[in-house]
Amino acid sequence: MEIKRAAVIGAGIMGHGIAEVMAVSGIEVQIADAYEEALSRAKTSIETSLSRMQKSGKLKEEPQAILSRIRFTGSLEEAVKEADLVVEAVPEIEKVKQDVIQRAFRASGKDTIIASNTSNILITTLGKGISDPSRLAGFHFFNPPVVMKLVEVIRSEATSDETAETLMNLARRMGKTPILVKKDTPGFVVNRINAPESLLFGLIVQEKLAPPEAVDAFAKSQGLPMGPYELMDYVGIDTMAHSLEYYSEALSPEYGKCHIFHDMMKENRLGAKTGKGFYSWKDGKAQIPKAEPSSVIDLMDVLSVEINEAVRLLEQNVATPSDIETGVKLGMNRPFGPISVAESLTNAEIKNKLLKLSEKFHTDIFKPADSIVSGKLKDAISGKISGKVTEQKEKMDTVSASPEADPVKLDLRDADFTAVLTIENTRNNLLSLEVLNSLEKHLLSLWNRRETRVIIIRGKGNNLSAGAQLNQFFSSTMDFAENSRRGERIFRLLSEIPKITIAEMKGYTLGGGFELSIWCDLRVITPDCTFGFPEVTLGLIPGWGGSQRLRKLLGVSRAMQIILTGERLDGKLAMETGLAWKMFPADQIEAETDKMARDLAVKVAPISAAIAKRLINKGSDVSEDSGLEMEAMSMGLLYGTEDIKEGITAFLQKRKPEYRGR
Ligand SMILES: NC(=O)c1ccc[n+]([C@@H]2O[C@H](COP(=O)([O-])OP(=O)(O)OC[C@H]3O[C@@H](n4cnc5c(N)ncnc54)[C@H](O)[C@@H]3O)[C@@H](O)[C@H]2O)c1
Structure with missing residues (x-):
């Protein structure tokens, strides 16, 4: 019409x-x-x-x-x-x-x-x-x-x-x-996502955890043009009070815990319109006292609260993830919305933040939504659970929590005999315990797959990985040592798995990210990749095999230089030292690596590759004589394979071999 x-x-x-x-x-x-x-x-x-x-x-x-x-x-x-x-x-x-x-x-x-x-x-x-x-x-x-x-x-x-x-x-x-x-709900999308945030800021001042000017100073230090209290004064304290009152009736009585806006209304402190709210207003401007930025909350607190409410809306099928993202961006005048922020964080990070907030402010509003409790944040934000949670709620309450959404994605490309493992954790692809566990799980699942001959290790976005998510690993001396051991064992799988492993070094490839690369068999790199081991400058050492593996790859002298100086190095140096196999511009590296992996997967006999990499890795741990014995035995082993016959026949017939890994 x-x-x-x-x-x-x-x-x-x-x-x-x-x-x-x-x-x-x-x-x-x-x-x-x-x-x-x-x-x-x-x-x-x-x-x-x-x-x-x-x-x-x-x-x-x-x-x-x-x-x-x-x-x-x-x-x-x-x-x-x-x-x-x-x-x-x-x-x-x-x-x-x-x-x-x-x-x-x-x-x-x-x-x-x-x-x-x-x-x-x-x-x-x-x-x-x-x-x-x-x-x-x-x-x-x-x-x-x-x-x-x-x-x-x-x-x-x-x-x-x-x-x-x-x-x-x-x-x-x-x-x-x-x-x-799509579905009628109090506050719809944008105001609804704002609702728990208003509650959070109301409670901070009501419980005297910080003065408004200190929280506003913090918000401005994070790049916001206006702090939340100045904004609430501008919108009107009466509007805030009426909204929370409506939410306490229509959504949850917990919203009624915040009474500060009503208290202010009684004193006619309605904000800009009455000249007094959280601040005094003069000539249309808030008179904000100078203050040091408060640390009572951080940006992640606010973002987690937003993401939580967005997930609730998705669970109830109120709107699609992309409409929620667009709504918050355009409605709140921001360059990002809760969906894109959630894509760069792990389920565990958000869940932990929310649990702490709900404990600190004694309210269920900040408790994680069902999908976050059950580790399905990534499913929720990709629209996979829309509307299902309400129906399944009863079931979910009795079923034990499912594993966290995978921070390492496995892409099986069986037609090419390749597989890609992509790390997707925070903007810099930090290596958390969840990333290590996920990597281990995928490598073990690939171990005996005939359809996978070459594995690419990749980072989502611009970086391979800027290193370990350090705050997760600090607990006790013994735990710290065991976490190091665990990382070493998981990374070592890359050198032991009977497949060719290729690391794609780009952007930040530092610390644990660099260790991950050097455990692979081959490395490709971008000219502007920043790699190195900054650990010694942080009071640490490369703790996931870096000190041993780099020495083996480049020798004592180079390993000393790289580890003891903590220097940041680039693609050119990786090529000069032989650390990297090929160098590609950043916008081409994925396509080029995929192509090389496809070529290797058909050109190289799979059993030959598995045995050759093992001989090279193990050979340097034993005497030359033992190494040569291992090599001779391996030749005997290869003699019995179908692939040796195929390789030689194809060579004689001047055609490409078709290896079967048998
Ligand atoms: N102000 C905002 O930032 C904003 C943003 C989005 C949505 N809204 C919503 O828009 C609506 C209007 O808000 P506003 O800020 O424009 O309010 P307002 O107070 O500026 O305007 C409301 C107008 O309605 C008139 N009015 C009252 N009763 C009436 C009646 N029975 N018949 C005809 N006119 C009548 C009033 O005289 C007034 O001019 C509200 O539902 C509000 O929640 C407001």
């Missing part, structure tokens, strides 16, 4: 902005408000805004032409009579909105779509008592509507496909980016 005529009820901050955007995109709009002065304020604001837009070249028409499409009226009934769409933007009070919506239904046509710009209230609740709820939906703009790109289109249980589609198309026509909220 095409919207040609619309009505906006409520000419306040949101209503006049929504009407303006509609008129700019060619729609005839009538704005109705119960107060005459609200209408004249709206008219002035729209005129000012249009002339500003014209000056910056954002209008295709003269402001007057756009203004001629807008009519102002004191009568709701008059405004909606001819409208294809009615958008209500009256105050966030359930009863007021219900009354306006019912009147709009009665006074408009039988096909008119009625939409609410509510920030939090369930559309299903707002539609109580109306004749045709299939024509009611949420159409949630962000402030200011002229600037903010995001619009949430919210379906209630009864909203028809046609209603939702019409609003999605209209939002696009208005130059906005709509996201579909």
Whole structure:
């Protein structure tokens, strides 16, 4: 359905902005408000805004032409009579909105779509008592509507496909980016993800854990333009209080634990609008006392809380992961959303953070969502469990937790006889205990696979790995030693597995990441790769076999230089010393390594490769005489294989061999 005529009820901050955007995109709009002065304020604001837009070249028409499409009226009934769409933007009070919506239904046509710009209230609740709820939906703009790109289109249980589609198309026509909220839930997507954050900041001050200015100083030190308390003062403390009150009724009574916003309301400390909130306000500016950044929370606390709420929304099938990501980015004006942040963190990291927060603030709101408890964060953020958790909740409560999502991904490429193991843990692919365990599991699973002859070790993104996730390994002397032993044994699998292993050294390949590389049989590198062993500069030593393995590969002199200086080295040096086999530009290394792995997998007889690498690795541990004996015995072993016959026959017949690993 095409919207040609619309009505906006409520000419306040949101209503006049929504009407303006509609008129700019060619729609005839009538704005109705119960107060005459609200209408004249709206008219002035729209005129000012249009002339500003014209000056910056954002209008295709003269402001007057756009203004001629807008009519102002004191009568709701008059405004909606001819409208294809009615958008209500009256105050966030359930009863007021219900009354306006019912009147709009009665006074408009039988096909008119009625939409609410509510920030939090369930559309299903707002539609109580109306004749045709299939024509009611949420159409949630962000402030200011002229600037903010995001619009949430919210379906209630009864909203028809046609209603939702019409609003999605209209939002696009208005130059906005709509996201579909598939299921009615308090706060929808963006405000809902914000809700536990507001609770967190409210509780910090309520429990006197830190003064607002110290937390705001911390937020600014992290690059945010405005701290959370300054922002809450700007939005309005009454708005914060009403939202949390609504969430305490509609979502969880735990939201009621935060009473500071109500306390402030009683003192008329509503923020910027009354000149006093968390801060005093003068000439539109918060007077923030100087303070040292607080350490009461860190960025990960806030991000974990956001991710947790996003996961809950995914579990309830409220929106897709990409709509949640888009919603938070555009709705909160940020370069990233919770889904992309969660992709770079492990399940365990987020779970631990949330458990600590829920203990510290004595609230279940911060407890990890079901999918995080059961180690399925990565499934949740890739949309694999949408809607299933609610159905399976009962089952899950009785079933023991499943393993953590894999921080090392295995990609079997059987058609090429290759496999790729990709480390995906944090931006720098830090080597955590989970990464080591996952690596071990995959290597053991590949050990006897005939279909895998060459294994590539790769890092997701720009780095192979910047090293060990050190904070995980510090506990006691004995644990520290055992963790070192465990890492050595797991990395050694790379040199013992009867397959060719190739490490792809790129970006940061430091410490444990470099050790991982030197346990492989072959290394490829980018010219700008930064590799080395910084351990001695941290009071450590390379503890996953680095001191022994590097000496074997490059000799005592080079190993001394690299380990004792802690120097950061580059691709050129790796090529000069023979440490790396080939060098490729960063944007080509994956494709080139894949190609070389494919070539080796068919060119090299698999049993020959397995025995040759073992002879080279073990030969240097024994006397020359014993090494030569091992070599001779190995030749005898190869004599009995099918592949030796195939190799020699193919050579004589001048064709490519087809090895079978037998
Ligand atoms: N302000 C924001 O940042 C923001 C952002 C997104 C959504 N919202 C939502 O938009 C809605 C409007 O918020 P706002 O900030 O524009 O509020 P506002 O107070 O600025 O405007 C509300 C307008 O509605 C008028 N009004 C009240 N009762 C009416 C009635 N019965 N009939 C006609 N007009 C009536 C008032 O006179 C006022 O002009 C709320 O639901 C709010 O939650 C607000």
